[in-house]
Amino acid sequence: MTTTTLHFTRPPTPHPETELWQVADVEALFALPFMELVFRAAEVHRQFFDPNKVQLSTLLSIKTGGCSEDCGYCPQSVHHDTAVADEPMLSCDEVVAKARQAKAAGAGRFCMGAAWRGPKDADLERTLAMIADVKALGLETCATFGLLADGQAERLKAAGLDYYNHNLDTAPDKYGDIISTRAYEDRLDTLGKVRAAGLNVCCGGIVGLDETRPDRAALICQLANLDPQPESVPINNLVKVDGTPLSDAEEIDWTEFVRAVAVARLTMPKSYIRLSAGRRAMPEAMQALCFLAGANSVFYGDKLLTTGNPDVTADRALMAKLDLQPL
Ligand code: SAM
Numbered sequence: 001m002t003t004t005t006l007h008f009t010r011p012p013t014p015h016p017e018t019e020l021w022q023v024a025d026v027e028a029l030f031a032l033p034f035m036e037l038v039f040r041a042a043e044v045h046r047q048f049f050d051p052n053k054v055q056l057s058t059l060l061s062i063k064t065g066g067c068s069e070d071c072g073y074c075p076q077s078v079h080h081d082t083a084v085a086d087e088p089m090l091s092c093d094e095v096v097a098k099a100r101q102a103k104a105a106g107a108g109r110f111c112m113g114a115a116w117r118g119p120k121d122a123d124l125e126r127t128l129a130m131i132a133d134v135k136a137l138g139l140e141t142c143a144t145f146g147l148l149a150d151g152q153a154e155r156l157k158a159a160g161l162d163y164y165n166h167n168l169d170t171a172p173d174k175y176g177d178i179i180s181t182r183a184y185e186d187r188l189d190t191l192g193k194v195r196a197a198g199l200n201v202c203c204g205g206i207v208g209l210d211e212t213r214p215d216r217a218a219l220i221c222q223l224a225n226l227d228p229q230p231e232s233v234p235i236n237n238l239v240k241v242d243g244t245p246l247s248d249a250e251e252i253d254w255t256e257f258v259r260a261v262a263v264a265r266l267t268m269p270k271s272y273i274r275l276s277a278g279r280r281a282m283p284e285a286m287q288a289l290c291f292l293a294g295a296n297s298v299f300y301g302d303k304l305l306t307t308g309n310p311d312v313t314a315d316r317a318l319m320a321k322l323d324l325q326p327l
């Protein structure tokens with residue numbers, strides 16, 4: 001019997017002098033043979049993490065719907081006619097009760113989301129007690145409230161916030177097709193404020209917005225070139241919601257999603273890569289491949305913000321089958 005040995009050069013790395021990723025090099029990672037890409041990503045994953053551990057974050061929408069922004073994917077925008085009803089902000093007691101349930105179910109982090117362009121100071125003030133009370137339960141805290149004004153990140157930090165989530169969402173060149181009410185630069189500005197306040201950064205994006213592979217590479221390049229890199233990187237697969245402009249976006253092939261996870265792992269070796277929105281529609285075997293390719297975090301709990309997520313029983317069963325332990 002003859003055996004064939006395949007030889008691959010080492011995959012691309014950041015530019016040796018600037019240490020910045022070039023879009024072309026990230027595209028070259030996407031273009032690696034699928035098995036080679038997944039293998040390399042799995043190899044890097046093991047250098048920095050226990051591959052049998054997965055971080056669990058539970059989401060809660062503390063203020064739903066009625067958002068002034070026109071993000072084309074989002075069911076909570078006033079610009080789109082969706083089935084999401086506007087709701088006032090939850091009370092602190094309601095939020096803490098949900099956080100308690102999340103902790104009892106095994107979550108390690110609790111992420112509070114609000115359908116705002118950014119918080120008014122009075123709104124922010126009301127969230128501070130929620131953050132302090134959730135933190136006091138022994139959970140890590142995360143908030144995603146949109147663009148931050150000067151001083152707001154510091155107030156969140158002082159209240160006990162651990163992470164702030166603010167996504168770049170897509171490539172700079174694709175961004176204008178998706179959102180018109182705020183600029184890419186505004187997002188980078190908020191990420192800078194979050195960092196400067198000493199908060200951990202959770203920053204990722206969405207695939208399946210009818211973007212091209214070079215767009216996906218450009219998004220990951222932007223994320224990887226944040227300095228320091230985000231501690232947490234959510235990779236969302238678009239959840240297509242009726243009434244949003246992207247409700248009939250073309251589905252990306254599942255292998256392309258796995259490639260995006262693997263490329264995120266290779267370019268951000270020390271970050272938690274979160275298999276995020278869209279997981280309910282993913283077969284278990286695909287999720288397992290994402291974990292092999294370097295995903296080591298998920299949203300855990302029956303609901304994301306307004307749409308569904310795998311139920312806790314199903315996730316526990318999957319984790320048991322894959323011998324994955326919660327962090
Ligand atoms: N309003 C704040 C903001 O936009 O920053 C915080 C909440 S917003 C819902 C947080 C993130 O959820 C968005 O940046 C986007 O990445 C993600 N998201 C929203 N709708 C989505 C969808 N239909 N599918 C996948 N991800 C989505």
Ligand code: DTB
Nearest residue numbers: 113144234276277304305306307
């Ligand atoms: C993130 O990257 N994905 C989460 C969280 N950060 C805030 C939100 C997903 C939202 C999916 C659509 C919804 O449930 O409304």
Ligand code: SF4
Nearest residue numbers: 067069071074077115
């Ligand atoms: Fe508003 Fe955030 Fe939805 Fe955009 S993604 S419409 S800012 S809630």
